[in-house]
Amino acid sequence: MNDKKQITVTSPLLPPLEEFIPYLKQIWEKKWITNNGEYHQELEKELCKYLGVDYISVFTNGTLPLITALQALRITGEVITTPYSFVATTHSLWWNGIKPVFVDIDPATGNLDPNKIEAAITPKTTAIMPVHVYGNPCDTDAIQAIADKYGLKVIYDAAHAFGVKVNGQSILKAGDISTLSFHATKTYNTVEGGALVCHDAKTKQRIDYLKNFGFAGETEVVAPGINSKMDEVRAAYGLLNLKHVDSAIKARHKVADKYRGALEGVNGIRLFNERPDVTYNYSYFPIFIDANKYGISRDDLYFKMREHNVLGRRYFYPLISEFSTYRGLPSANPANLPVATRMANEVICLPMHHDLSENDILRVIELVRK
Numbered sequence: 001m002n003d004k005k006q007i008t009v010t011s012p013l014l015p016p017l018e019e020f021i022p023y024l025k026q027i028w029e030k031k032w033i034t035n036n037g038e039y040h041q042e043l044e045k046e047l048c049k050y051l052g053v054d055y056i057s058v059f060t061n062g063t064l065p066l067i068t069a070l071q072a073l074r075i076t077g078e079v080i081t082t083p084y085s086f087v088a089t090t091h092s093l094w095w096n097g098i099k100p101v102f103v104d105i106d107p108a109t110g111n112l113d114p115n116k117i118e119a120a121i122t123p124k125t126t127a128i129m130p131v132h133v134y135g136n137p138c139d140t141d142a143i144q145a146i147a148d149k150y151g152l153k154v155i156y157d158a159a160h161a162f163g164v165k166v167n168g169q170s171i172l173k174a175g176d177i178s179t180l181s182f183h184a185t186k187t188y189n190t191v192e193g194g195a196l197v198c199h200d201a202k203t204k205q206r207i208d209y210l211k212n213f214g215f216a217g218e219t220e221v222v223a224p225g226i227n228s229k230m231d232e233v234r235a236a237y238g239l240l241n242l243k244h245v246d247s248a249i250k251a252r253h254k255v256a257d258k259y260r261g262a263l264e265g266v267n268g269i270r271l272f273n274e275r276p277d278v279t280y281n282y283s284y285f286p287i288f289i290d291a292n293k294y295g296i297s298r299d300d301l302y303f304k305m306r307e308h309n310v311l312g313r314r315y316f317y318p319l320i321s322e323f324s325t326y327r328g329l330p331s332a333n334p335a336n337l338p339v340a341t342r343m344a345n346e347v348i349c350l351p352m353h354h355d356l357s358e359n360d361i362l363r364v365i366e367l368v369r370k
């Protein structure tokens with residue numbers, strides 16, 4: 001086997017260039033390149049159809065919809081969230097002057113553990129911000145029950161959950177707002193991009209104002225908004241990629257099945273269980289290494305893979321609560337987060353994308369099984 005070729009952890013889904021040219025020609029002809037153009041509107045419509053939701057607003061990246069969601073729902077005080085995520089989740093709270101309160105996660109999913117949420121609620125708590133990590137659905141019913149009991153809003157960071165369904169229903173229907181990322185590394189990308197899903201026309205209107213400086217007409221500004229609009233070039237690219245995302249997810253599914261078949265039952269390796277009622281998007285393939293049983297540590301495996309030109313990723317390590325910005329928070333104490341701390345030390349995401357060859361997959365499996 002050729003050990004020379006580098007196997008990256010991800011690879012962007014790029015639409016065929018020749019299919020993109022006609023879209024670009026249209027944009028050049030119209031000379032309308034941003035500000036709620038035709039492709040922007042069409043992308044919102046097509047995403048609603050594809051995802052099975054009623055209201056979506058597309059953004060220039062996946063972090064601004066999180067920040068904007070908190071603005072739109074006027075969230076203040078403290079918000080309960082997970083330390084086991086990409087750092088943007090917590091940053092969005094900080095940018096709104098909100099104190100993050102970290103709660104531990106469920107080892108079966110890597111998501112916020114609903115059984116531990118109530119103990120973290122104080123009179124200042126106004127919302128819960130869970131993450132469907134790796135596209136694993138949160139226990140949305142249990143989270144909603146707590147939110148209803150205490151009068152809290154729920155904003156899901158669904159950056160990993162593009163197209164994920166439970167019993168045929170979009171996971172994006174849960175909570176008050178869900179946000180998506182269309183970053184190059186995600187299952188579906190618009191180069192950079194993102195979206196916000198809400199459930200009524202009034203909220204969608206407010207979001208659309210907020211992402212355009214708060215303008216509600218030519219001379220009217222109704223809120224201190226921001227600029228997070230998606231431009232026409234990326235909206236067109238997004239429309240095109242939407243036609244290819246299903247085959248990319250299919251290819252990822254095949255990779256996941258091969259990894260699972262080869263690695264399930266290997267001593268010291270833990271995989272997440274797949275639920276029969278969930279439609280997954282196979283955005284990541286995390287494995288968890290128990291050094292005592294596996295023989296070497298997660299880091300040893302990670303560096304061994306690198307030596308062989310196979311790039312895994314320790315995602316999510318370190319925990320958000322371990323970064324110096326957040327380490328001082330009382331809830332960031334590792335004693336408060338034993339499950340998250342352990343999983344962060346055990347996790348390694350294997351290469352996962354639509355472009356892995358049979359040979360690539362075998363190289364990864366061989367390295368991990370050894």
Ligand SMILES: *Cc1c(COP(=O)(O)O)cnc(C)c1O
Pocket residue numbers: 061062063064085086088089131157159160181182183192193194
């Ligand atoms: C990628 C990601 C984001 C941020 O999205 P960007 O599009 O990169 O701004 C937020 N949360 C999670 C969990 C992510 O993985």
